[in-house]
Amino acid sequence: KQAREREREREREREQNGEESIFFFCLEVREREKRRKFRAPMSSGGGIVAGPTPASAHSSGGGNVEWHVRPPNPKNPVVFFDVSIGGIPAGRIKMELFADIAPKTAENFRQFCTGELRKAGKPLGYKECQFHRVIKDFMIQSGDFLKNDGGGCMSIYGHKFDDESFTAKHTGPGLLSMANSGPDTNGCQFFISCSKCDWLDNKHVVFGRVLGDGLLVVRKIENVAVGPNNRPKLAVVITECGEM
Numbered sequence: 001k002q003a004r005e006r007e008r009e010r011e012r013e014r015e016q017n018g019e020e021s022i023f024f025f026c027l028e029v030r031e032r033e034k035r036r037k038f039r040a041p042m043s044s045g046g047g048i049v050a051g052p053t054p055a056s057a058h059s060s061g062g063g064n065v066e067w068h069v070r071p072p073n074p075k076n077p078v079v080f081f082d083v084s085i086g087g088i089p090a091g092r093i094k095m096e097l098f099a100d101i102a103p104k105t106a107e108n109f110r111q112f113c114t115g116e117l118r119k120a121g122k123p124l125g126y127k128e129c130q131f132h133r134v135i136k137d138f139m140i141q142s143g144d145f146l147k148n149d150g151g152g153c154m155s156i157y158g159h160k161f162d163d164e165s166f167t168a169k170h171t172g173p174g175l176l177s178m179a180n181s182g183p184d185t186n187g188c189q190f191f192i193s194c195s196k197c198d199w200l201d202n203k204h205v206v207f208g209r210v211l212g213d214g215l216l217v218v219r220k221i222e223n224v225a226v227g228p229n230n231r232p233k234l235a236v237v238i239t240e241c242g243e244m
Contacts, residue, residue, distance in 0.1 A: 068172035153187035
């Protein structure tokens with residue numbers, strides 16, 4: 001009888017140790033997943049820089065919305081880019097701007113699409129601007145109409161303006177988001193996501209999304225061969241832009 005009791009006690013100890021092993025294994029897996037998720041993407045110039053930091057005081061809500069497929073808000077402005085790759089027309093990217101959640105950021109982008117802002121009578125904006133940085137499965141970056149290399153920065157409000165809202169998240173492909181060089185450094189540069197990139201949430205302001213088959217044009221740009229600093233080997237140019 002005593003032998004049976006000792007054997008049952010050893011079985012209970014083995015079961016308990018097994019449960020603890022599984023528990024600590026799960027913790028280890030979760031920690032590895034956290035480290036993988038928040039690994040910062042590579043950056044260059046004034047481009048996208050992101051890593052794990054506390055959420056901004058601006059952030060609120062938006063966690064359960066699939067922003068890349070959110071039903072359009074008919075009150076939001078819609079703008080477009082006509083794009084060429086290597087001098088050959090590649091199609092039109094039509095975009096809804098989230099003026100309902102980031103009106104200041106949306107207006108900055110809208111005016112650079114229409115050329116309303118002028119200097120010495122000449123329109124300032126995205127027409128003839130290039131996509132200067134392309135990273136497959138991540139994003140395509142443009143908006144530097146000053147230098148076309150990622151080093152230029154200005155806004156309709158002056159040089160730079162503050163982060164407005166982190167309500168919208170980087171939930172999938174086709175989202176418009178501001179490129180920056182740190183908190184509150186928004187200007188004219190932006191990127192369009194090619195996949196979910198939630199490690200950029202609360203660091204880059206999402207202010208719009210690509211509509212319809214415009215995503216096919218984004219995919220064409222995404223697949224252009226690149227050279228040093230992820231610059232496309234063929235010129236990817238916004239040949240025309242405006243508001244619809």
